[in-house]
Amino acid sequence: xxxxxxxxxxxxxxxxxxxxxxxxxxxxxxxxxxxxxxxxxxxxxxxxxxxxxxxxxxxxxxxxxxxxxxxxxxxxxxxxxxxxxxxxxxxxxxxxxxxxxxxxxxxxxxxxxxxxxxxxxxxxxxxxxxxxxxxxxxxxxxxxxxxxxxxxxxxxxxxxxxxxxxxxxxxxxxxxxxxxxxxxxxxxxxxxxxxxxxxxxxxxxxxxxx
Amino acid sequence: xxxxxxxxxxxxxxxxxxxxxxxxxxxxxxxxxxxxxxxxxxxxxxxxxxxxxxxxxxxxxxxxxxxxxxxxxxxxxxxxxxxxxxxxxxxxxxxxxxxxxxxxxxxxxxxxxxxxxxxxxxxxxxxxxxxxxxxxxxxxxxxxxxxxxxxxxxxxxxxxxxxxxxxxxxxxxxxxxxxxxxxxxxxxxxxxxxxxxxxxxxxxxxxxxxxxxxxxxx
Amino acid sequence: xxxxxxxxxxxxxxxxxxxxxxxxxxxxxxxxxxxxxxxxxxxxxxxxxxxxxxxxxxxxxxxxxxxxxxxxxxxxxxxxxxxxxxxxxxxxxxxxxxxxxxxxxxxxxxxxxxxxxxxxxxxxxxxxxxxxxxxxxxxxxxxxxxxxxxxxxxxxxxxxxxxxxxxxxxxxxxxxxxxxxxxxxxxxxxxxxxxxxxxxxxxxxxxxxxxxxxxxxxxxxxxxxxxxxxxxxxxxxxxxxxx
Numbered sequence: 001x002x003x004x005x006x007x008x009x010x011x012x013x014x015x016x017x018x019x020x021x022x023x024x025x026x027x028x029x030x031x032x033x034x035x036x037x038x039x040x041x042x043x044x045x046x047x048x049x050x051x052x053x054x055x056x057x058x059x060x061x062x063x064x065x066x067x068x069x070x071x072x073x074x075x076x077x078x079x080x081x082x083x084x085x086x087x088x089x090x091x092x093x094x095x096x097x098x099x100x101x102x103x104x105x106x107x108x109x110x111x112x113x114x115x116x117x118x119x120x121x122x123x124x125x126x127x128x129x130x131x132x133x134x135x136x137x138x139x140x141x142x143x144x145x146x147x148x149x150x151x152x153x154x155x156x157x158x159x160x161x162x163x164x165x166x167x168x169x170x171x172x173x174x175x176x177x178x179x180x181x182x183x184x185x186x187x188x189x190x191x192x193x194x195x196x197x198x199x200x201x202x203x204x205x206x207x208x209x210x
Numbered sequence: 211x212x213x214x215x216x217x218x219x220x221x222x223x224x225x226x227x228x229x230x231x232x233x234x235x236x237x238x239x240x241x242x243x244x245x246x247x248x249x250x251x252x253x254x255x256x257x258x259x260x261x262x263x264x265x266x267x268x269x270x271x272x273x274x275x276x277x278x279x280x281x282x283x284x285x286x287x288x289x290x291x292x293x294x295x296x297x298x299x300x301x302x303x304x305x306x307x308x309x310x311x312x313x314x315x316x317x318x319x320x321x322x323x324x325x326x327x328x329x330x331x332x333x334x335x336x337x338x339x340x341x342x343x344x345x346x347x348x349x350x351x352x353x354x355x356x357x358x359x360x361x362x363x364x365x366x367x368x369x370x371x372x373x374x375x376x377x378x379x380x381x382x383x384x385x386x387x388x389x390x391x392x393x394x395x396x397x398x399x400x401x402x403x404x405x406x407x408x409x410x411x412x413x414x415x416x417x418x419x420x421x422x423x424x425x426x427x428x
Numbered sequence: 429x430x431x432x433x434x435x436x437x438x439x440x441x442x443x444x445x446x447x448x449x450x451x452x453x454x455x456x457x458x459x460x461x462x463x464x465x466x467x468x469x470x471x472x473x474x475x476x477x478x479x480x481x482x483x484x485x486x487x488x489x490x491x492x493x494x495x496x497x498x499x500x501x502x503x504x505x506x507x508x509x510x511x512x513x514x515x516x517x518x519x520x521x522x523x524x525x526x527x528x529x530x531x532x533x534x535x536x537x538x539x540x541x542x543x544x545x546x547x548x549x550x551x552x553x554x555x556x557x558x559x560x561x562x563x564x565x566x567x568x569x570x571x572x573x574x575x576x577x578x579x580x581x582x583x584x585x586x587x588x589x590x591x592x593x594x595x596x597x598x599x600x601x602x603x604x605x606x607x608x609x610x611x612x613x614x615x616x617x618x619x620x621x622x623x624x625x626x627x628x629x630x631x632x633x634x635x636x637x638x639x640x641x642x643x644x645x646x647x648x649x650x651x652x653x654x655x656x657x658x659x660x661x662x663x664x665x666x667x668x669x670x671x
Contacts, residue, residue, distance in 0.1 A: 013577075013578050014578055014579065014580050015666055046428075049292050050291075050292060051288060051291060051292065051427055051428060052427070052428030053428065063292065064294055066292070067292075068288070068289065068292045070285060070288060071285070072283075072284055072285025072286075072288070073284070073285060074281075074284055074285040074286035074287075074288070074289040074290075075284060075286075076217070076221060076284070076286070078221060078224040079217070079220065079221070079224075083217075083220070086213075087213055087214075087217045088289070088293075090212070090213030091213050091214060091290065091293045091294075091295060092293055092294060093294065132289075136293075354592065358572065358585055358588075358589060359572075359575075361576075361581075362575050362576065364575075365575075368568075368571055368572065368575050371564075371567060371568045371571055372568040372571070372572060372589065374564070375561055375564040375565050375568060375593070375596070375597075375600075376592070376593070376596045378561055378596070378599075378600045378603065378604075379596060379599040379600050379602075379603040382600075382603040382604065382606070382607050383603060383606075386606070386607065399606070400606070403603070403606070407599065415592070418588055418591070418592050421588055422584070422585055422588050422589075425581055425584040425585055425588075426581065426585070428581075
């Protein structure tokens with residue numbers, strides 16, 4: 001299924017940050033979001049993941065198609081690595097079908113499976129957080145700065161995992177400043193930055209505050 | 211859903227999970243009361259149902275901010291919200307986990323602490339029953355308060371301020387059942403009201419909790 | 429034209445209240461002073477309660493408004509949830525402190541009245557207790573408003589709190605009634621008020637109530653205007669920072 005995003009406007013803390021964002025993403029393709037800090041990459045990704053409503057515009061696919069990975073990995077330090085992953089597999093109802101072993105192996109975490117997650121290094125935690133994507137079984141990955149605190153090897157593993165996901169007909173939307181060596185389309189967000197003149201064009205009732 | 215319940219229970223049981231804290235607090239409150247009001251057994255026996263109810267309520271309040279704040283801090287709450295489970299069910303399960311780890315131990319400990327306060331013999335059954343009926347409502351209402359304050363930096367104190375007035379009806383009817391039970395009086399009306407309030411909150415409040423949680427997540 | 433929702437536009441609201449507010453304020457002052465002077469100085473003393481009965485001209489209107497302010501907040505919250513008019517949310521926010529002060533006045537005058545009548549400053553009488561609980565609800569509501577940084581989120585959260593709080597306030601009212609039957613006189617004000625309060629007391633009481641209601645409306649309008657200005661100022665500051 002192709003993802004079509006049309007005339008999407010998003011707001012952070014009530015202030016419009018991006019206006020009229022539009023792109024298409026076919027299965028098997030990846031899309032890189034580029035733009036300076038604060039332009040609204042995270043906000044856009046959260047809207048796609050269904051965590052916050054858009055101001056305007058349309059996303060053709062349901063949030064249920066997206067697997068979201070943000071700065072925080074949602075790892076419980078008193079649970080073991082395997083317990084952490086099993087929980088997400090159970091929550092997504094994918095326990096058994098994909099199995100967490102594949103996900104652990106992909107990020108070279110198999111040896112650490114029984115280790116308490118609190119004892120992992122920052123990079124290992126990040127890898128565990130990314131391994132969660134594999135157990136969600138969802139086609140479109142939404143990745144917000146996925147390579148933070150990964151070393152060079154881990155970045156390569158991560159790029160391999162994304163490539164395998166794309167080859168299986170999945171797709172990915174990635175906000176990152178690091179070159180991953182993926183064959184991806186790039187969208188520059190700066191031109192979509194919401195300006196105040198465009199904000200006041202809305203003669204919408206309650207916009208009279210702005 | 212079972213996965214979420216099991217995870218929350220497991221987290222509570224592991225080191226630093228805070229299991230047993232509420233129970234210890236309950237014990238301390240009940241032990242402190244005689245120091246405050248004096249050791250006369252008749253007086254203690256008379257106020258025992260109320261003290262036990264208030265102690266249980268405060269012990270419950272103590273652990274409310276753990277229900278959602280921890281998951282909020284490490285980002286799990288965002289990820290759970292994107293999982294294929296309705297948020298209404300998530301908050302219900304969270305409330306259930308809180309009750310199992312905090313409310314239920316309080317219910318079981320209350321008769322033992324009743325001994326310390328010379329609770330009259332007919333009171334034990336009714337006290338336990340009233341707590342058993344009332345504490346689930348405390349957990350559900352508390353989850354609503356936790357959802358309201360989840361994004362706030364110093365939400366703990368505000369949480370108490372918001373939740374305590376909501377606890378008033380449960381406390382009144384619950385303590386009334388326990389008191390009348392101890393004095394061997396008719397108690398059908400408060401018992402029915404307590405059960406009604408608990409059923410009502412369990413059925414309806416998760417919708418409000420999920421709504422405010424959604425607002426706080428965006 | 430001719431839609432009530434037009435006044436939900438902040439600009440329209442500001443323009444209209446700018447004209448109306450002074451009139452309401454003056455009328456409120458005249459009615460209130462008139463009602464209270466009539467009540468305090470030109471009514472006979474009660475044969476049982478003596479001069480203390482005159483506190484009724486403060487106590488009853490304040491108590492009435494304490495409840496109705498909450499109902500107004502409830503209505504405003506519902507309008508915000510359904511139609512998302514910012515003025516409505518801000519009006520609810522503006523009414524809360526006024527309602528809280530009314531509740532406090534009702535409680536304090538109740539205590540002052542209760543001292544000679546019941547021989548005690550405070551009695552856990554169901555009505556007084558209910559007002560105390562209502563006061564706690566006001567405090568929580570206001571605290572939540574000031575704790576949440578994002579204005580729209582704060583409006584959403586407080587609106588839901590207001591809805592849930594209303595249900596629990598009602599439950600508490602019933603629970604407290606059950607818990608202690610109380611000393612309070614029954615309805616001090618109803619349509620067949622002659623049975624409870626004689627005409628000589630009743631008419632100035634009505635004027636006082638009208639005065640309190642007008643005062644409430646004037647204060648809420650004034651505070652809503654302040655909230656709108658504060659909100660607009662925050663928006664302008666934000667705009668400046670973002671360039």
